[in-house]
Amino acid sequence: MDAPSSGWEPIDGPARAPATSAKAKSTKKHRSHHHHQSDPDVSNVAAPGFPVTGSTQPYLPGQYNASPMIPQGPGQMNYGGPQMAGPNQFQNYYPGAAPQFGMQNGPGNTFSMGTFPGAFQGAPAYFADPLANVAVAYGQSLAGQGKEIVNQNLEKWFSVSTLKFYFAVDTKYVARKLMVLFLPFVIRDWSIRFPPSQCVAPREEPNAPDLYVPSMAFVTYILASGVLLGLSNKFTPEHLGAQASENLAWLIVEILAVLITFYITNISSNLRFLHLLAFTGYKYAGMVLCVVATMFMGRWGYRMAMLYASLSIVWFFLRSLKVYILPEVTQADNGDSGGYKRRLWALLFITALQPVMMWLITRHIPSYSDLPVLNTTT
Amino acid sequence: MTFTLYSLLEAALLVVNAIAVLNEERFLRKIGWGRDTVQPGAAYYQGGYASPQSTKSQIINLVNSVRTVMRFPLILLNTATIILLVLAG
Numbered sequence: 001m002d003a004p005s006s007g008w009e010p011i012d013g014p015a016r017a018p019a020t021s022a023k024a025k026s027t028k029k030h031r032s033h034h035h036h037q038s039d040p041d042v043s044n045v046a047a048p049g050f051p052v053t054g055s056t057q058p059y060l061p062g063q064y065n066a067s068p069m070i071p072q073g074p075g076q077m078n079y080g081g082p083q084m085a086g087p088n089q090f091q092n093y094y095p096g097a098a099p100q101f102g103m104q105n106g107p108g109n110t111f112s113m114g115t116f117p118g119a120f121q122g123a124p125a126y127f128a129d130p131l132a133n134v135a136v137a138y139g140q141s142l143a144g145q146g147k148e149i150v151n152q153n154l155e156k157w158f159s160v161s162t163l164k165f166y167f168a169v170d171t172k173y174v175a176r177k178l179m180v181l182f183l184p185f186v187i188r189d190w191s192i193r194f195p196p197s198q199c200v201a202p203r204e205e206p207n208a209p210d211l212y213v214p215s216m217a218f219v220t221y222i223l224a225s226g227v228l229l230g231l232s233n234k235f236t237p238e239h240l241g242a243q244a245s246e247n248l249a250w251l252i253v254e255i256l257a258v259l260i261t262f263y264i265t266n267i268s269s270n271l272r273f274l275h276l277l278a279f280t281g282y283k284y285a286g287m288v289l290c291v292v293a294t295m296f297m298g299r300w301g302y303r304m305a306m307l308y309a310s311l312s313i314v315w316f317f318l319r320s321l322k323v324y325i326l327p328e329v330t331q332a333d334n335g336d337s338g339g340y341k342r343r344l345w346a347l348l349f350i351t352a353l354q355p356v357m358m359w360l361i362t363r364h365i366p367s368y369s370d371l372p373v374l375n376t377t378t
Numbered sequence: 379m380t381f382t383l384y385s386l387l388e389a390a391l392l393v394v395n396a397i398a399v400l401n402e403e404r405f406l407r408k409i410g411w412g413r414d415t416v417q418p419g420a421a422y423y424q425g426g427y428a429s430p431q432s433t434k435s436q437i438i439n440l441v442n443s444v445r446t447v448m449r450f451p452l453i454l455l456n457t458a459t460i461i462l463l464v465l466a467g
Binding site: 249264266 | 382437
């Protein structure tokens, strides 16, 4: 019942059978202003069956478990939109799940064969020498098996197939997310229209967490601290690596603290490891602001920026994590009636951890605030 | 002061060592954190002392499981760290 999850098969455009390519092309055309032609495998990820033009259906409870014929294996994404109908639509979005429908696409469906062990990934026959063809095909099957093994081993730590959901972002989402991070009091609607346990691409749901903004903010912070050091004539190339590993270590400490908090207070939340990684990475945007403020306004700039960044990240956390951690009023409680106070404490602890970590990591920044290169003093 | 990944490993090793040296009889039972307060059917538990879901019983379970699981690997890890620090300063 469980198909092995290797959600990394590319959806080959030209190799698709003509019966389904018309459907795929029509949905592609509707959203062609959202993505470039260069990343075809991300554009079809987790889209609902209806064309997305900015208005999505609100989440009505009871409609999501009605999606037919998707068995919940490990790493399988149950992405049932409210208007999913018929198995034909799934083949465009679930390359790993296509063989379960009895190969409805026919012989032209190369991407469904990737889940069989040792299958060829559409090996092209380039050479005239048949022995070379066999060698190429064998090498490709070996590569496919190696990828399967790596994926299955990584699956124990976090679900690899849902990893690409977190990077399916577009410009509008990134702009909105940055505005949410820096000006959280402007945003009125924090609700998530899909159930929190389900994987949803951030392109469809503007309040869902993603991993693109945190990783970009992380790298920007390291580079910005390098620039600040350079302006003080204290830059060495080792600084970049040292900062990166230090920040990574603090991130690990923070995620461990959050996980132990969840275990001790015995709350079962919908926050998975990747969600936690995303949320703890959002504070790096505020830290970039602190570094830039130190560059231009010295120590007082750092203090004001730190205060503002702490307030906004606390606001952001409280509004966003409320959906995940605190039980909703309409949801049936699974036995822990006294759990509300514990969950509240856990949420407050995690939220208070953020400004503390921000201060801890950027503690050394204001010492570089007198910049002999620019001749500015505090 | 850079906080490298190696310092993280050292700190984690020290914390796990600290958890492992907590003596069950002489210390934990004296402060009411003994293992028998969370086992079902124990004398304390009859009076509803610590329900299995409470924070305290989770911490006690965590401490006990860390001590049970890490008793043997800690010997190896400590020996390796001692040798490493003696050789490398």
